[in-house]
């Protein structure tokens with residue numbers, strides 16, 4: 145759309161803790177052009193953080209939980225805000241949650257952070273830092289619900305040989321707005337799985353990103369979303385391969401139904417000159433169930449080295465396949481049930497990978513509820 | 518006792534710039550339970566079109582004629598109603614449905630066709646036995662429907678469905694193609710089990726006579742140019758085996 149002529153790598157160059165370093169977006173910027181700014185409730189214009197999102201943590205016994213002030217030196221080390229709302233959240237949060245998984249500890253159960261919005265009428269800001277020390281392993285669930293106008297940054301520091309699996313569930317009420325940056329920084333031979341499930345909210349914009357500090361890092365980013373009438377669900381991914389021999393996989397799948405249901409998926413993958421031996425693949429698929437929906441799906445792959453193991457991307461959006469429906473119906477299955485089976489199957493291939501039983505069942509039930517609408 | 522009756526069926530496809538193309542040009546055929554019919558014909562003669570039209574595929578437009586099952590108007594039914602009424606189509610190219618497992622699919626289909634959900638234990642046992650009879654690896658129950666199946670595996674699964682759904686009339690579209698001899702025998706046995714089970718009729722569409730050594734038809738129909746151009750008994754298949762379709766292709770084209 146005219147603006148984006150610069151290479152991908154330069155688009156993500158700017159980062160700062162200072163809100164003033166980012167002009168107020170007008171909607172013409174590459175990173176804002178798909179987002180309806182009118183519905184951001186001034187999160188991009190310095191909305192005062194008068195609201196509150198309550199954070200409750202149910203941690204595995206091996207995981208240390210702290211609530212800390214702004215001056216804690218561990219905050220903001222893995223991630224420097226890359227856009228204005230992120231910088232605003234960084235400037236405005238009052239208390240942060242720090243989870244630490246000590247060296248070589250293996251968490252015996254998932255650690256659940258419940259972020260509960262109580263009132264969408266005023267803005268709330270948050271910050272979470274998860275530190276998984278070398279050779280430790282943990283699963284963390286970020287469960288967002290209630291009514292909120294919420295912007296936050298989440299940092300995942302995954303140490304050498306450590307494993308972190310994260311599920312971020314956006315199960316907001318219809319009146320919520322949520323903008324979040326979720327950045328993972330991987331040490332040598334670290335692995336990270338980031339699962340994003342977006343179901344509720346008026347406007348949700350999640351930006352998961354991954355950077356590697358040393359070779360051998362492995363990141364898998366999965367996403368499932370179901371967009372209803374009037375909802376705007378946006379996912380903006382960035383995987384920055386700046387060291388050799390790292391791997392990334394991205395698979396995001398969504399379904400849309402109803403007037404003005406809008407899904408945005410941006411998948412930016414950069415393989416820098418230093419990123420020799422990179423192995424990456426990203427995929428986004430959208431299943432359009434009714435008229436009146438809109439999908440913007442943009443995979444961007446910038447390769448600055450000739451030495452890759454694999455680099456690919458794909459994006460496909462379309463309606464239910466008549467041949468699928470015909471086959472199921474030809475075996476007596478009524479059309480509506482056939483439709484459900486196909487949608488369930490399409491999203492289920494990802495949902496099945498959610499390792500936390502409770503979350504997986506919840507997502508399954510939520511998809512059924514969406515299909516009942 | 519079931520009867521599928523097709524009268525003067527005319528079917529078109531496509532409505533693009535070049536207009537609809539008439540593929541079936543007046544088909545008459547009656548299949549009763551207890552009977553096995555073979556339809557044989559050259560590529561492109563409209564055999565699959567006939568099968569799809571009976572099953573109700575949305576791409577095919579019926580422009581004239583009737584299809585009834587025991588007097589009921591099949592053409593007025595939706596695709597799933599036809600299946601529940603007792604029609605079955607084993608497809609030439611079974612469709613891959615990602616994320617829908619074979620067992621989930623079979624259970625949904627059995628539930629729909631029988632009108633009540635079988636008990637899970639009973640169903641699992643039944644499915645296992647049916648898979649075993651067709652030499653299908655039990656692991657297939659958990660795989661996505663037809664996804665990554667070989668041509669032969671897909672065809673076995675069509676017959677698995679046939680045996681579990683127990684329709685009144687089965688249309689088998691080139692179920693023999695892509696099968697090696699062993700698979701052909703296994704699949705033929707399945708068809709024969711189905712045929713022997715009682716009140717069932719079979720309409721076997723094939724290009725080759727090979728399968729007719731295992732599944733013996735009482736009636737053979739030669740299909741060319743979108744209609745039946747000759748009919749006879751099993752001996753007609755022998756003639757086709759020796760002489761090919763050449764003379765019918767010409768006859769079909771000129772009529």
Ligand SMILES: Nc1ncnc2c1ncn2[C@@H]1O[C@H](COP(=O)(O)OP(=O)(O)OP(=O)(O)O)[C@@H](O)[C@H]1O
Pocket residue numbers: 530531538540558559560561562563564565566567576609691724
């Ligand atoms: N969807 C379609 N659009 C356009 N033409 C079609 C369509 N389906 C079938 N046809 C045409 O109709 C004719 C009959 O096709 P059909 O598949 O019924 O033949 P067939 O006898 O089953 O052939 P085969 O032995 O190769 O399976 C062919 O000329 C084919 O190209």
Ligand SMILES: [Mg+2]
Pocket residue numbers: 564565566609690691
């Ligand atoms: Mg055919």
